[in-house]
Amino acid sequence: GESVGLHLPTLSVQEGDNSIINCAYSNSASDYFIWYKQESGKGPQFIIDIRSNMDKRQGQRVTVLLNKTVKHLSLQIAATQPGDSAVYFCAEMSDSARQLTFGSGTQLTVLP
């Protein structure tokens, strides 16, 4: 029979629109959250981070929102550009464990 592979969640946006990528995390004891961008054939690249005592942090064209009540993290990218096309991962870490746990990722495609 035909085998079925795993598929990443996907998000397609028009160039110039804003993108919102979501992530649900599992460990309520996590102290630190990071978003990574991974382009095809490359290693993950740090985008932005946020501590658990914050609910919002802004960078250049990116904003991370943290909702600890529902254990939800989001990455907002303003004015999405073709170079933003990549897989985006969220990761969490506790100060005691000092190990990152990664989510499964979202494939962002920017349409011309």
Place this chain on the structure above:
Amino acid sequence: NAGVTQTPKFQVLKTGQSMTLQCAQDMNHNSMYWYRQDPGMGLRLIYYSASEGTTDKGEVPNGYNVSRLNKREFSLRLESAAPSQTSVYFCASTAAYEQYFGPGTRLTVT
């Protein structure tokens, strides 16, 4: 600065063969990590080294061994490769929280 470098970039092994993946960083970081990434999944931690001379198991250590040769270098060894170890392997290093990743080694075990 080269950051984190990994060798080789690609490798094909037959089942039962052994090999060592090399990783080096020039950022004077204390902590180094080895991850594997399978299609449609995030990165899973194999082993890490919090400082020179120490190593600890991560989420998926079975079938692997590591050596923290010095502060710069952290190698990953497959003693007897299995098809289930076909994956892309990433090395990373960190001084605090932000991890810097190497370009990866794509390993296929036939």
